[in-house]
Amino acid sequence: MAKIVGGVTTSHIPAIGNAIAKELFEDPYWKPFFDGYPAVRAWLDKVKPDVAIVVYNDHGLNFFLDKMPTFSVGAAFEYENRDEGWGLQPLPPYPGDPELSWHLIESLVADEFDICSCQEMAVDHGFTVPMSLLWPDRAARTVKTIPVAVNTVQHPLPTPARCFKLGQAIGRAVESYGKDLKVVVLGTGGLSHQLDGERAGFINKAFDLMCLEKIVDEPETLARYSIHDLVRLAGAQGAELILWLIMRGALGDKVSKVHSNYHIPISNTGAGLLVLESA
C-alpha cells in the first residue's frame, strides 16, 4: 500500500529560481536562505520518496480567468515548464504518475471534492522552484510528480478549512492506493508577502513564526482563519498559506518536525522551511 512519508514546506518565488541559475548559494544575501536546504535533501535521501505531490498555485501560466478552477490535479505523463513572460529558458519536463493521479481524482470526487482534472498542464515557478531546491541534481532525480494547483488568483479563494479538508482527503486517497509507493507532499509558497498596492512589502514575522509552530501540532488553529484574515495578517500573497494547510492535512494527525528554517527577506518574502515526518 502507498504511504505518505512526510511533507516539506518551502517558498517558491521566482527570485529563488534566478539565484539558483546564477549559483548565488554563498552570496551573503542568499546564504542564510540556501543553508536551510541541505538538511531537507539529507532527509529526502533517507526516506527516498517515489512520488512528490506538489501543492502550488499557478501564477498565470496554465490558467487564465476564462477557466479558473479552485482545485486542479494533474493527470499527465509529464508536465512541461514554459516561459512565464520574462524570457527565461524553460526547465525540462517533469515525469508524472498518471495512474496514481487518476486514483487520487477518483477518490477525491467520490469524497465530494469538485476537482478539475488536467491531462496536459504547464507548471510554473510555483512548482519548479521547490523541485530545484529539493532535487537540484536533475540527472539523479527519480521522483515522479503530481501537481495539485490551487486558485489564489481570483477571489473567492478556497477557505483554509476547505484546504485542510482537501489535504485530509488526499491523505486518505494515497493510503488506499494498492501499489507500494512512498509519497512526499510539498506545501509551497508563503509565508507573509504582498506584491501589490500601497501595502507592497508587507511582512509579518510574528505571524510567520506562529504558523511555523502551529502547523506542526495544531493545524486546526490555522484552518480557522478566513482568507480575509490571511490577507490582513500575511499579505495578499501570504494567503498561499492555504497550500501549506493542504500538505499538512495530508500528513495525518501526528507528525514530528525533522527540520525548520526561517529567513527574512528573500526578495519581498518571509521564507519558511519545514520538514515534517508522518508518524
Next chain:
Amino acid sequence: MAKIVGGVTTSHIPAIGNAIAKELFEDPYWKPFFDGYPAVRAWLDKVKPDVAIVVYNDHGLNFFLDKMPTFSVGAAFEYENRDEGWGLQPLPPYPGDPELSWHLIESLVADEFDICSCQEMAVDHGFTVPMSLLWPDRAARTVKTIPVAVNTVQHPLPTPARCFKLGQAIGRAVESYGKDLKVVVLGTGGLSHQLDGERAGFINKAFDLMCLEKIVDEPETLARYSIHDLVRLAGAQGAELILWLIMRGALGDKVSKVHSNYHIPISNTGAGLLVLESA
C-alpha cells in the same frame, strides 16, 4: 431579495436544434415532442423570470481534457455559441448577469463547492437547444442567463448526491442575493440514452417514468443512485440525470408540478419535460 420561481427539465440533443432550424413542428415524427412546449412557454409568460440558470453539460466545445472541471459557473457579460464541428451557423450570444454570477460563486465557494469560474465561456447545444425551446422568439427574449456546466465527459463524474447538494447550495445562494429578481433553473439533458458501444440505442422507459415521478416529491430517492447505476439504468448519456438533480435541489423542499410530457424516441433519446413551481 431574489427568488427561485421554479424549474424546467428538457432534453437538449442537437437533433432538436436541427428540427427547429427546419421548422419541423408539425412533422409527425416531431409533433408529439414539440407539442409539449407551448404549456412551458405559457408558464414562463406568466412567471416572467429575469434570469435563467442553465444547468447543462459541455459536449466538447468549451472544455477539453486538458482542463476538465467538475462544476463550472459562467461569470461573463455574454456567452457565445460556436460551431461544434458539424458546420452549423452559430446562434447569437446570450446576455449574462455577471453580478449574480459572482454572488453565486462567492456563496458556493464559501459553502465548500470547488467551482471553476468562467469569465469567457462558449456554450454548446446543451445550453442553446433549451433556450430555443423555451424562448423561441429571440427578439422578445429578455431573460439573462448563467450557465452552470457539469462534467459528464470524463469519469469520475460528480455523484448524484453531490449534484443534489450543489443544487441546494445554488438555491441558498440565490435566496441570499439582495436584488429583486425572479430566477428559473433549467435542468437539461436526459433522459435515458446511449450513443456509444454495442449498447447504443439503449432506452429505459420504466426508469425514465420513475424519474419523472420521483423528482417531484422524492428527489432524494434519485440522489441515492451511483453514476454506475445511472449508466446501467439510463445509458451512458442518461447519466445527464445529474443535471436534473441540480435543478431540483435548487427549488427547495416543496414544489408543485405544473406540466409534464414524455416521448420516445427523439433521435436516440427518451425525452422528458417537466415544469415545477417552487412553493
Next chain:
Amino acid sequence: MPLQPSPTKDPIPGTVIFDGAMAMRGYALNKMCYSFNEEAGRAAFLADEDGYCDRFGLNEAQKAAIKARNALDLIAAGGNIYYLAKFIGMLGLNVQDVGAQQTGMTVEEFKAKLQAAGH
C-alpha cells in the same frame, strides 16, 4: 431490469466507461477530434488525413480506426464519444448512422428498435 441502486460495479455489457485508464489511452485521438470544432482543423484533416493524424501523435490502432471510420474501434482505442461526435459529424453522419454501425443493424432497423422502446 430492477430499478434500484446497486452497490456493485459490474461491467455493463456493450459499454465502455471513459475513465482515467481510457483517457490515458485516447488523449491524442481525442485531442485531434476536439480540433474538429474549428473549420481549419476539419479542412486540414480532409486535405491530408494521415499527416493530420501524425501531427497529433495517434498510434497505429487509432489511425487504422480513423481510416476505417469504425466507431467501436475508435472507442476501444481510447476515443471519447463526445469528441468522436465531431469526427462523425464532419463526415455527415448522425448518431443513428453510428448507432446502426455499432450494433450491426441497418439504420432502419436501428430506428425501429428506438421506436419499439416507446411501447
Next chain:
Amino acid sequence: MPLQPSPTKDPIPGTVIFDGAMAMRGYALNKMCYSFNEEAGRAAFLADEDGYCDRFGLNEAQKAAIKARNALDLIAAGGNIYYLAKFIGMLGLNVQDVGAQQTGMTVEEFKAKLQAAGH
C-alpha cells in the same frame, strides 16, 4: 496587530482584493497581460503598444496606465498582480522596483524596509 481570526471583513488599507467586481473591470487588461507569456505577444506589444491595447479592447484608463507603467493605476483599472507581473517582467523590472514605485520609495529604501521586517 493581533494574530487572531476575525469575523469582520474591514477593508485592508493599501490592498485591493481581486474579487468579481475587479475581475469584471479588468478582464481585457488581464487577458492582454496573459498573452505576454508568449514571445509573440511581447513582440507584438513592443512593436505597436497602442494597437496591441486596442486589439484586446482596453479602456482609456487601462491604456493610460499601461502607457505610464503605473502599477497602482493598473490595479485600480482592474489589473491582477499575477498577470501584471508578466508586463512588469517584460519591461525588465522586478517586484522590488514595483514595490518601490507603489510605496513611493526608492528601491534602496524599499529593500531596507524589507530587511527591517526581519528584526
